[in-house]
Amino acid sequence: MEAIIQNLVKALGWSIVHSLWQGAILYLILFGLFTLMPKASPRIKHNIAFGTLLATLTAFIFTVISTFTLPVAQSNPGVKFNEQDYVVLLKEFQKGQFATENIFPFIVAIYILGMIFQTAFLLKGYLKLKNIRKHNIAPVPAEWAVLFKKAAKKLDISKSIGFYLSTSVSVPLAIGYFKPVILFPIALINHLNTEQVEAILLHELAHIRRNDYLINLIKVCVETMLFFNPFVWLTSRFMHIEREHACDDLVVDSTHTPLAYAKALLHLETLRMQQAPAMSMAATGNTHYLLKRIKRITNMEKNYPNVKQQLLAIALTLFTFVTVAWIAPNSNKKDVAKNEKTEIETQATIDIETEIREVLTFASDSDTIAVPERTPIARTMSGESTVIYHSDNRPDSLNGVCDDTDLKAHMSRIAENAEEMEQYHNSPQFKAQIAKIEANAKEIEKYFESPEFKQKISNIEAHAKDVEKYVNSPEFQGKIAKIELEAKKIEKYFDSREFKQKIAKIESRAKDIENYVESPEFKEKIAEIETKAKNLAAYYESPEFKNKINKITEAYDSPEYQEIHKRYQQELEALQKSKRNKTIQTPLLVLF
Structure with missing residues (x-):
């Protein structure tokens, strides 16, 4: 059993180490695809990022399975070790691969603790969502219910979806996969108009239509298993960005009112008081990123690359490769010279790639920036000298890159796009839009500062105090x-x-x-x-009873019975008449 645990620790340790460079390579591929496809739809980018995340997890699991081996009991009584052999073996054990594997128990222990922490955080978020969707909810207004049905029909959603108001959330949320529920903060009733409510509803319904809750649950599970890998979090960030962009595109395509949608998002951010729970689909999200979304929705986003993010990704990738190279052992002393030579060649390759980046940067900025002359720099590595040329004394291989017609055409197009963007930003149309936005903001601020609004707030506070006073x-x-x-x-x-x-x-x-x-x-x-x-x-x-009934009926219907009945009625009437006459004569006698 101890041998199995040791082999498992070894397999997990190597899998954690290998997962870093595997994630780095997959992230570089993802970053390259996004760079080559800048105009690809957010849905395609989201799916590519999700596939990259699953590929990273698959590589990790495959490494664990391929590295783990069951121990086989072996015995060789003919082999004996003396003290000198034991010392030699111990020295070899402390070198190379054995020395690296010595720290694997600590790495695996930290990994297990991290898994427990991440799992606890995941369960806490799930229980919070379960509590939110069942407590402190209320039905929505009838007008919102009609808008909800229309929005679901626009997106061709046929499944049953709940729509409620909640006092436990501060932003609209979409929760659940089999029985999805959309929750709106109860404070939004008096703060959003019909157009804005429809836009936010379409955004949340877009999450349900795209099955984002299930995909996000899988993403969170992958993040829990590979929490140590920074490239998993970077890929998850891409997924989150493109997921929200895809939902924003669905809303704009359905409503054709991007400005109203942007105002609704901005208004939601001003009302937001707390962060959305884990695993939920919120309409706003990070405040800094929300500004980029609003710019993208209103077609004001600059399509310039984020240099800081690119430098961070490249630096993180290089750090990963250096770390893996430092951990990876030299299994044979005879290969030291060969490894040093390979290192020199690799360093030279990296220097050449760095020089190419400098040349490309120089080519892109050559229209506006004058680069001073630079002299060649000689660098010595492991006894060998390597000469690195800068942009003014570059070798012929780099001259071909800089003089390439496609590269120049691409650079000219970039310059033209930059000029068009600058002209648009300086155009009266753009300035008029900014002026309208500022005017609307001033009107809203003016209304908030108006006596009417303050009077309403004071009335609400007074009513609340009256209720509190009555309760007390x-x-x-x-x-x-x-x-x-x-x-x-x-x-x-x-x-x-x-x-x-x-x-x-x-x-x-x-x-x-x-x-x-x-x-x-x-x-x-x-x-x-x-x-x-x-x-x-x-x-x-029985016939006897029926004969009696028939005889009685015949007797009642006979002429004799009818004659007797008639006489009885006449005598009865005469008797009653005589009694009435006697009653009248008696009072008369009393009078006389």
Whole structure:
């Protein structure tokens, strides 16, 4: 078992080391593709970055599997070591590859601790999202519900999606994959107009349409496993940028109102009070990056390369290669001379590449900047002298690069684009747009400073104070005390002996009734009643009963019965008439 753990530690250690240069190479490829495809759609760039992230994880897993080997028990009793041999073996063990592998237990221990920390952070974010989507939510206004249905129809989304207001979020969020939910801060009801609400809804629905929640969950898992690799985080940053750009493009293509969308994003940023939870899809994000998004949406972004980011990426890549080269051991002393020669050649290659960058930079700036003359510099490396030429004394191989027609045409196009951008920035149209934005900002500021707005705020504060005063008043506290007292009385009565005895009597009577119903005596009575009912029904259906009924009916319909009935009615009427006459004569006699 100990041998297996040692081999596993060794495999993880080498995989962590190799993952650095693997991630560096994949990131350079990604950076090169983005440089060669500046006009590619954000969706394609996002997919390429996601594929690069998965390729980095695949390379790490493959390295672990290929490096790990199960130990095989071996025995050779004929081999014996004396003290001198042991000392020699110990010295060799402390050199080269063995010396490097000595630090792997510490590296793997740090890696496991980092994994635990990242996993805990991931679980904390998941539990926070689960709590947010279930608590402190309220239905949206009817007008927003109509806008939500229209926005979902615009993006051809047929799955069931929840849309609620929440007091637990400060920015709109899209949460979930199988049962997605969109949450809007409840404070947005009075701060966004209909057009802005529709734009923000389209942005969140775009995340759901693109399955960004599932992709982001996979991205977070990869970041958790390869948290030590800086190129994983750089690739994730590319994914985040292009994901938001893709959603922004969907919104602009659907609404055709980029300025209103940009205003909505800016307004959301002013209302934002806290960071969005992990694994959620927020509409705003980082404040510094939001400004770039707004410039891109309003077609004001400069398409110039970020020199700081490029230099940082190149420096980080070189640092990675130097670190791996320092860790990688020299397994054989005989190859030292060969390695030194290879190092010299590699250094010379790097110097030539550096010179090419200088020449290209010189060619791109040659129209405006005059470069002073420079003399060749001689550099000595490992006993050999190498001459490095600058732009004014470059060799013939670099003259071909600088004199290339395609390069000059490319440089001229860059200069033309720069001039067009400068003209646009100095144009009245652009200045008018900036003036409108500044005017709108001043109007908003003026409204916030107006007596009307301040009066509304003061009314809200006064109403809140009145409510707080009423809640803290003796009257309200007395009502609460009465309710609590009544509740305690009811609870006390339910726990009293008297109530329990009543419940026991009811249960006892119910059991007695149940026992009586189940007793043979009751069942015999029921059977007797059912028998009598059947006999009575049979008698009613018998010919004898039907003949009696027919005879009675015939007697009622006979002329004799009709004559007798008629006489009875006449005599009854005569009797009633005579009684009425006697009643009238009696009061008259009393009068006389």
